[in-house]
Amino acid sequence: MRSRGPTLAGELLALQLVIVVVVLFAVGAISFAQSEATFDRVEGRRVTALAEQLSWNPLVRNQIDQPAPAEVLAPLVQSTLTESGVTSVAIADVGGRIVGSSDTTLLGTPLPLSAPGAARTRGWSGYLSVGGNRELVAQVPVLGAEPKNHGRHLGTVMIGVAAPTAWQRLVGASSYLLVHLGVASALGVLGSWLLARRIKRQTLGMEPREIAGLAEHREAMLHGIAEGVVALDPHLRLTLVNDMGRTLLDLPGHCVGMTLPALGVEGRLYDVLAGSEEARDEIVIHRGRVLVMNRMSVVKDGRRLGSVTTLRDRTELAQLERELGSFRSSTELLRAQAHEFANQLHVISGLIQVDEHDEVVRYIRALRKHRESLDLALATRVRDNAVAALLTAKSALAAERRVELRLSDRTTLDRLDPVDAADVATVTGNLVDNAIEAAVDAACATGGEPEAWVEVELRQDASSVEIVVRDSGPGVAPELAREVFTRGFTTKAALGGERGIGLALTQLVCRRRGGEVAVTNTADGAMFTARMSVGRVPRELLEVSL
Missing domain, CATH: 3.30.450.20 (PAS domain)
Structure with a gap:
């Protein structure tokens, strides 16, 4: 009204x-x-x-x-x-x-x-x-x-x-002064009326109180929502940013009016903010935060006015996904084991039905020997229960997908602090999952030959743990060697698919602990090497979740 x-x-x-x-x-x-x-x-x-x-x-x-x-x-x-x-x-x-x-x-x-x-x-x-x-x-x-x-x-x-x-x-003073003043008055009144109408159209028919109220409501809405909002003009200058957007991007208080390069925005974050096309649910890792960004171009009367990008902090959601992944791994382990045991029982049942009792005994001894060899290798080389349990679960999952999970002879890992063990297990699990995907893709592309495999090597010294995961996959294209961590790709992305933020989270964990993760290509496939500090990291830093 x-x-x-x-x-x-x-x-x-x-x-x-x-x-x-x-x-x-x-x-x-x-x-x-x-x-x-x-x-x-x-x-x-x-x-x-x-x-x-x-x-x-x-x-x-x-x-x-x-x-x-x-x-x-x-x-x-x-x-x-x-x-x-x-x-x-x-x-x-x-x-x-x-x-x-x-x-x-x-x-x-x-x-x-x-x-x-x-x-x-x-x-x-x-x-x-x-x-x-x-x-x-x-x-x-x-x-x-x-x-x-x-x-x-x-x-x-x-x-x-x-x-x-x-x-x-x-x-x-002039015989025409009154005429001149009259004409000037008429022109002034007409010009004032036309100016008033033009401004009225430019303000969309709103009165000053309505414009002020609209500005107040906009400020309250922008600074009250839980998502970040960043607006750019065609020259990539910030025209608007709310408090949440400034916090998520670590922007200074005087950032409005500055360009993205002047603010030090670069890499993946710059690509998303400055892109010419619309972006939906783009994942960006920025200074320890997992951000989901959506950008829309603003066009009026065929003229591009800039873009508006919204940002959501997915860091806590990533933590929940990691915890959920632990339960999913346990569920997958139980399902894979149940599937494996069912197949083994079917074999035993069939042998009994055809009266091959001696063959039943030999089959059971072979199964026990394989299990004991795997358990013995894990028990002697990986003394941390959490990491050993993780590798056991991943071994069952790999076997179900016809991928052999190997443990390197050079593996040695002592018992870790629970917080350290959780991060080592997170990095190892992400890298192994990624490697299994790559090995399966390579096996499918070649008709199942050669045999798909993944090798895990864990090495520990006085202050750090190094995790090396090799696979028989297609490798990683050189131009994607750095992007796989910033964009959240797996090695499957080298073939054109995008697979979440597993590797990005791996890099976050490693960097938070003063380490790094890298990927190189070998004669057989890709090799991921992750290093992180353990034992000497301050407890208050380790308790900060992703």
Whole structure:
């Protein structure tokens, strides 16, 4: 519901009208000042010239100091008034008493002067009050011409013109001033109205209160959701990022307006954020966090405005997946063993039915010998129960998929701290699963020949454990040797498939413990080598989950 206060268009129109009025007032004031200056200059020169001409008149020079000069000077004063169109004409004697004037009521009164003695030595022009009216006057001294009083001050001539009113000055400024002001006012009002309509369209018809409310709601929504939001313009500059996005990407507080390269964003994270196509559920490992990112391009009227990327922290989910994987491994182990035992029982049952009792005994002894050899190898070379149990389970799973799981003769692993054992088991399990997949793919591609196998080698020294897993798979393409860990590929990805984040989590565990994981190709297939520190890592660091 919209408020009933002033609309945005109305406020803009009122503001523009105020500006137009101020501009018109300023133009009028300037025109008024120019008119006043022009009047003072032109009329001042004219009345000064008239006053000088009258002061040099022989009649004035001869009669001004005579008794009763008013009657003689009256016709001359009246003719000057009529011919020049001035407002007043006055002649004063040497004592400053008016002896001739166009206004007979001023006869015998003192002549108004700008300053005492101003008209005795020089002429003067300016504004004075004459008969109660403000006039622009010129006062010129009358000097004697006869030899006996040559150059002597005999009196003063004053001629004045009435000062125009403000309206007369404004009208006199320009004959077209009112027309110009009217046209300017009309154009200003029209322009203000068009500007108000344009801004109204650009704001989608929303009023200022609605725009402010929308901005407040957007800020509250962006900073209140549990997902990170990052917006980029076409030049890869950050235009928006919420608190969660800044935390997940470790961005500084002043990151808005900076480009991705300036923020140090590179690698897989840069590829996802700066990609030209939309991305869905892309997995990125960034500074110990497993991030799931979705990017959408923003296009309006066929023009690309940038992109918006959402980020979800999947780190805790990865921990749950790892724990779930432990239960899944146990379930798969039981299922594989049940399947294996069922097959063995079927064989024994069939031998009994055909009365091959001696063959039953030999078959059972062979099965026991195989089991004892595997258990003996694990018991003598892998003394940690958790890792040994894991390898036992993986052996059963590998056998079910017709893959031979071997334990290298150089394997030696002592009992580990439970936390260390959990991480070693995680890395070993991920690498073995990955190797089994690769070996099965290679066997399928060659029709089952040669035999598929996976070899595990565990080596331990005073402060670290090295895990080497070899397989008979197709190997890893050199260009994917680093991407398999950053993108979450397995060796099966070398054939074109994407397989989750197992290897990425493996790299996380190794790096968290000050180690690393790498892959190389051998004559038989791929070889993954993982190294991690054990025993000397601070307990509080180990307790931090993925």
